[in-house]
Structures are given as C-alpha cells and as structure tokens.
Amino acid sequence: MTFSTDNARSEAASGKVRRWAGASKLDYFALAPFIALGDIAIILLLSFLSAQFFSETETALDATRTLGNGIAASVAFVLATQARGLYRPWRLSRAGEQLAAAITDWTFAVLFVGTVIFCFKVGDDTSRLATGVFAGAGFLVLPVYRWVIATWLRKELAAGKVMGRPTIVIGDEYELANVAPTRVLEYLGLLEVRRFVLPKAEDTTNATDNEILKAALQFARQQRVDEVVVAMPWSDLTRLERVRAQLRALPLSVKLLPDLSVNQLLDAPRVDFGQSVAIEVQRAPLSRFELGQKRVLDIAVSGVAMTVLLPLFAAIAIAIKLDSKGPVIFRQRRNGFGGRQFTIFKFRSMTVMEDGAVVTQAQRNDKRVTRVGKFLRSTSLDELPQILNVLFGHMSVVGPRPHAIAHDDAYSKLIAGYAFRQHVKPGITGWAQCKGFRGETAQLELMERRIELDLWYINNWSIWLDLQIIARTFLEVLRHKAY
Helix, strand or coil: CCCCCCHHHHHHHHCCHHHHHCCCCEEHHHHHHHHHHHHHHHHHHHHHHHHHHHCCCCCHHHHHHHHHHHHHHHHHHHHHHHHCCCCCHHHHCCHHHHHHHHHHHHHHHHHHHHHHHHHCCCHHHCCHHHHHHHHHHHHHHHHHHHHHHHHHHHHHHHCCCEECEEEEEEEEHHHHCCCCHHHHHHHHCEEEEEEEEECCHHHCCHHHHHHHHHHHHHHHHHHCCCEEEEECCCCCHHHHHHHHHHHCCCCCEEEECCCHHHHHHHCCCEEEECCEEEECCCCCCCCHHHHHHHHHHHHHHHHHHHHHHHHHHHHHHHHHHHHCCCCCEEEEEEECHHHCEEEEEEECCECCCCCCCCCCCCCCCCCCECHHHHHHHHHCHHHCCHHHHHHHCCCEEECCCCCEHHHHHHHHHHCCCHHHHHHCCCEEECHHHHCCCCCCCCCHHHHHHHHHHHHHHHHCCCHHHHHHHHHHHHHHHHHCCCC
16 A cells, blocks of 8 residues: 555544544445445346346246346355455445456356256246346446446545544654555545654654653543554564554554555565465466466457558558658567567657667657657557567567667666566556656656556556556557657
C-alpha cells in the first residue's frame, strides 16, 4: 500500500467522531455482506425470470428445478468470491478487478451447476433453454453490477461517506508523510481521528517520545478509540519496542504498517515456509500454461488488427514514399526474450536508419523527423508494423518496450534490474506506457521509472492485466503525444 499525508483532515476528524457515529453513513464492515446479498438476490432473480419466461414446459417441477439451479449457483458464486478475498472493501472498489472476478466466478458457478445436474441425473427434468438463458444473463448482469458497485464505492470512499472504527495514528515524521487517512479507511476500515507525530530519530530522546505517547494514551481513553495504528521504520527495533511497551497500557488492537523499505517486498507473492512465509522477490519466467494464454491473446489481437488495418498500412506507406526518400519500413536490431536478438519493424518516421553502437534517441522538435513521421509518432502509428513481429513470435502485444541494443548496453550499466525486463517478450505496449512513460526519456530518472513499471508488470502478470493494458493504451494514445 502507498500512502500520503493529510494532517488537516485528520485534525478535522478528531472533533467529529461522536457526530459521525450517529450519522447516516455506510458502515465499512457491512459493505461485504451487503454486496454478497446483492449477488445472491441478482442470481436468484435471474433464475426466477429465466424459469418464468423461457421454460420449455410450465410445470411446477421444472420451475423448482430452475430455482434450485439459482440457489446452487448463488452459493457457488459467493463462496468462490469469498475464498479469493474479493469481498474485502478495498478490492470491491477496484472496477477492473471486480469486472474480471465476476466473469471468472460466474464461470465457476455455471460449471458447478452443470456438474450438479449431471451427478444427480436431473437433466431431463430441467429446461435447457431456461438454464442456458440463466447462465448467459449472469455473464452480462453480474459484471455490470460489480462495475457499478465498484464505481459507486470508490466515490463514497473519496467523499468520506463510509464510516470506519475510530483510531489514532502514531509514527515518526518520515513514515507518517506516506500515510493518508483516506487510505487507512480504505484498507483497514479505520477512521483516523488524530495522529501523534514522533520526532525524527536523531532529534528525539526517550523522554520526548514518552511525553507524546502519554498524550496519545490519554486521548485514546477520553475519545474511546477502537484501534491504534503505528507507522515507524522496522529497522529501529529499539524505538519500536519502546512504543509497543507504552501501548500495552491500552486494551486495544495495535496495527503496525509496513515501512517504506519493506513495502515493496510485502506486495510480492508469498509462499508458505512452515508456520511463517517466504517472499517471492523475483518470479520465474511465465509457465507453459501462462505462455500459452499469452500467445493465444497475441495471435487473436494481432491477427484481427492485421486484417482490419491493411488499408491503413497501404495509405501510410504511400504517404511515407511521397514525403521523403528511403524505405517505408524501418528495421533495427533489438533484444528480445532471454536476450535473443530480433529485427523490429516500424514505419520510417526519420531521415536516418541508425542501428549501430551509437543510436541517438528522438527528441522533441528533432529535425531528423519527417513531416509524415511527426504525425506517425504523435499517434503511435509508426509502431503498427510490429504486429508482424507479434505474429512471428518475436514480440507480444503487451510487454516491456524493446530499446535499441546500444541503449540496452548503456542502461544495463546504470539501472539495477534492467536485464530482468528480458524475462518476458517485449511488447508493442506495456504498463509503463499506460502510466504515461512513452517516447523520449531525456533524464535517467524517467528511464528508471519506466523500468520500475516494467518490472512491476513482469512480477504481477496476468491475462486480465494484459487485457486492461490493451484497453488503456487506446486512451493513453489519445491523451498524450510521443516524440
């Protein structure tokens, strides 16, 4: 989790705890059962309507069977969603994740109902048409319902209309600068009513800390807060133990937030290690099944794109030939999966064809860019021939953008983890591009941020993330211009 400070809101909240407790606000901890009941109601309603209007027979037995299918489907759907932790409020507010989860969990529910029908041999007594309509309607209605709920919940959280348990936040100045009250509410269901800031380690004494902690204890007792949140560096064990010792005087739950140094590690996948856990700080390249999923998506997207865009390819080729001398297609060697070299294809947008030990990156108002090339680069149309690279298996639709070999050699010496980008195939678009890191990277800091986003993509890959990136790329191209 990433946080940012908001002291003003925290102080304003301290005087409102009692009034808010009686206000008509959403209870954070009632959100999950409320939305689960909504799932059940929708599934049962779809089951009833399908039996009412699409049953092949009008017998009471047939209607009962279809309604029974609805009960079985709702139980399977809710249990699958609960088992994956998708009823947690902070996940319920993520529209994209909820959309994908509704489709996945409903698929499981439909397969479960089909298995029940087969095992109990009740297929002859169940309307196939009503059951089919019921299953199809679920794939439409449930994702829409979850998307609406996520959008609504996001707005309610941002507007402060969700009520959590009152809490105080204690921590040092540096860590608290990254803890926002809105995020404490979203992730923990806690309403920050006041925060107590401990001085920096080098500027404090035991007496100073004890004085601030004494004030925190007194406030907690007077205001009857329910929990305490602590944000301190984990490396300062002596000070952390001192704070914990003081807080034992309160019969309250105390939560220690991950500090900035370990936050990224805790976001990584976890593996059971006896009664403890091990953190997967680097994932292996994609499994064969994952590679198969990704390849199917690549072939489907690139095949359709190639068919649809052929007239545009021809128009661009003619424009390039009329505008300047040189080939239509620009070719350059790039490093692909596992460091294996391939030749990338792009529409030529410049007057040069650099592919050596020194490659000068295109810049804003670069005189080497042709008139047609400027338009192609601003709309990213110069990247379209890479569809061929995807079909040939050199690239993927989504992945880290491949850089010129000369740039790879330079950046691999300057940026730690740069070579890890080659654990997956390079892509036409990627997570970094969705976040606005397209085109020129004149400063090393910009390239470091791009690489950081590429590495996050590799460690968090899923087929749903690829679909999300493809959708967001179209929006990003419309919003920004590359050079």
